[in-house]
Amino acid sequence: MKNRREFIKATATGAVLLGSQSNLGLAALLDKQADATKSKVVVARDPALHDQSGQLNDKRVQDLLDRAIAAYTGREKPIEAWKRIVPVGKVIGLKVNGLGGKGISTHAALVLAICERLQQAGVKPGEIIVWDRNARDLEACGLTISNDPSRIRCYGNDVAGFEDEPAAFGAAKNVKLSRILSQECEMVINLPILKDHQLAGVTFSMKNMYGVVQRPFELHANGCNPGVADLNAIPAVRDKVRFTIGDAISSVYDGGPGFHPEHLWQPNALVVGEDRVAIDHIAWQMIERKRAEVGVPTLEAANRPPRYIATAADADHKLGTNDPQRIHLMEI
Amino acid sequence: MLRLKSWMFTAAVVTILAASVTAGCKKHQADAFPASGAVAGWEKTSDTRTYDAKNLWQYIDGDAEQYISAGVVTTSTSDYKYQGQLEATVDVHTMGDAAGAGKILEAGRSKDAKTAQLGDAGIAFAQSVIFRKGPYLVRIVAYESTPDTPQALTALAHGVEGKL
Numbered sequence: 001m002k003n004r005r006e007f008i009k010a011t012a013t014g015a016v017l018l019g020s021q022s023n024l025g026l027a028a029l030l031d032k033q034a035d036a037t038k039s040k041v042v043v044a045r046d047p048a049l050h051d052q053s054g055q056l057n058d059k060r061v062q063d064l065l066d067r068a069i070a071a072y073t074g075r076e077k078p079i080e081a082w083k084r085i086v087p088v089g090k091v092i093g094l095k096v097n098g099l100g101g102k103g104i105s106t107h108a109a110l111v112l113a114i115c116e117r118l119q120q121a122g123v124k125p126g127e128i129i130v131w132d133r134n135a136r137d138l139e140a141c142g143l144t145i146s147n148d149p150s151r152i153r154c155y156g157n158d159v160a161g162f163e164d165e166p167a168a169f170g171a172a173k174n175v176k177l178s179r180i181l182s183q184e185c186e187m188v189i190n191l192p193i194l195k196d197h198q199l200a201g202v203t204f205s206m207k208n209m210y211g212v213v214q215r216p217f218e219l220h221a222n223g224c225n226p227g228v229a230d231l232n233a234i235p236a237v238r239d240k241v242r243f244t245i246g247d248a249i250s251s252v253y254d255g256g257p258g259f260h261p262e263h264l265w266q267p268n269a270l271v272v273g274e275d276r277v278a279i280d281h282i283a284w285q286m287i288e289r290k291r292a293e294v295g296v297p298t299l300e301a302a303n304r305p306p307r308y309i310a311t312a313a314d315a316d317h318k319l320g321t322n323d324p325q326r327i328h329l330m331e332i
Numbered sequence: 333m334l335r336l337k338s339w340m341f342t343a344a345v346v347t348i349l350a351a352s353v354t355a356g357c358k359k360h361q362a363d364a365f366p367a368s369g370a371v372a373g374w375e376k377t378s379d380t381r382t383y384d385a386k387n388l389w390q391y392i393d394g395d396a397e398q399y400i401s402a403g404v405v406t407t408s409t410s411d412y413k414y415q416g417q418l419e420a421t422v423d424v425h426t427m428g429d430a431a432g433a434g435k436i437l438e439a440g441r442s443k444d445a446k447t448a449q450l451g452d453a454g455i456a457f458a459q460s461v462i463f464r465k466g467p468y469l470v471r472i473v474a475y476e477s478t479p480d481t482p483q484a485l486t487a488l489a490h491g492v493e494g495k496l
Binding site for chain 1: 393396460473
């Protein structure tokens with residue numbers, strides 16, 4: 001068990017190591033056409049991701065992932081691209097989201113596709129941890145629980161536990177972080193699933209971090225604002241969660257975050273980037289477009305616009321940008 | 333004489349209160365979940381898990397607040413499978429009163445909802461059924477849309493309704 005000082009020190013050291021070794025910031029570095037002052041977000045789509053019977057095609061998911069990563073990094077070969085994304089010899093966490101149950105959770109096909117590419121890029125199976133709140137959430141994603149250190153590990157906060165010493169930022173006080181985040185992972189790839197949210201308006205990249213704390217409901221006040229922004233500004237979250245591969249393969253445009261099949265929709269898309277605020281801004285627009293298409297009131301009209309996105313971009317948080325003029329959106 | 337009447341009145345009140353509390357406990361402990369085979373084609377595939385208002389977030393974090401504000405007392409849930417293939421989840425929310433159940437039902441009503449003849453009121457979609465009966469709010473969701481799904485869900489819902 002680490003005390004508070006050791007925990008902070010370890011977190012800071014991890015951030016320094018990642019900064020020098022992981023090559024993130026790669027969008028601007030690798031894509032010579034990219035404007036370095038803009039946050040790059042790739043939305044990759046495949047209308048045939050589901051077959052006519054509604055079954056997800058795993059091979060097409062892999063291909064879609066490769067296209068998204070290639071577009072983001074400017075590297076055609078997936079393995080070369082992934083080597084630029086992940087550090088070697090470090091434990092990589094994949095934070096999924098199974099809260100909504102079987103019908104609306106991060107798809108296993110996406111998780112497995114990422115695991116395959118990580119291993120091809122030199123990450124050992126035992127250096128990959130797929131995690132969420134608990135076994136139920138992980139099983140909802142279609143994943144199998146495993147603690148075998150020689151294989152890809154998959155378990156929840158219910159197994160790993162939480163830090164004794166709380167972290168804090170702004171109004172988020174007494175936040176006890178999952179030890180998977182604070183102690184076990186050097187870098188986290190965020191794998192949220194796009195959903196409407198009764199309280200927050202939209203849940204995607206930043207809101208997925210509610211699954212790394214012990215008592216997420218304590219951050220629900222005022223439409224999760226500034227709870228979402230404050231949580232993401234806590235150093236361990238800000239520094240370790242550095243890349244998002246957002247699952248917009250399926251989504252619920254209303255009634256979320258639970259599974260409401262009557263509001264289910266298949267954008268057949270992945271949303272990729274490093275700027276969590278820009279990603280959530282784009283995700284919000286995707287939800288709004290769908291709501292408009294089916295005649296559901298805007299989130300503003302429903303009195304739950306995701307105000308936490310602007311808060312996350314403000315001078316106190318500086319987590320990214322929600323300014324469309326500063327987002328380089330690539331739709332492929 | 334007055335003292336005797338007062339004593340008898342007190343005893344009657346205590347008896348009525350005790351009876352209603354007992355009835356309330358029974359109501360809240362009702363096993364609404366049909367056993368495997370009780371509804372043709374349906375198998376109960378998990379244990380029933382029960383949450384109260386304080387820990388409901390563990391099951392439906394983000395959704396819990398609307399149930400709490402409508403007076404949820406407990407939520408019980410169990411998984412089912414139809415003819416070995418179609419998976420579904422049954423949630424039984426015991427609210428404080430019928431008004432709370434009605435509030436949640438109306439919140440779930442949208443323009444494509446069809447009226448379902450279940451309990452005191454019900455609605456159905458292609459892959460889900462929601463109905464209320466007294467203080468109970470039942471939601472059944474299937475994870476796949478097949479030609480059999482609506483009929484199978486309705487049959488399971490009647491099975492649940494009969495146990496409330």
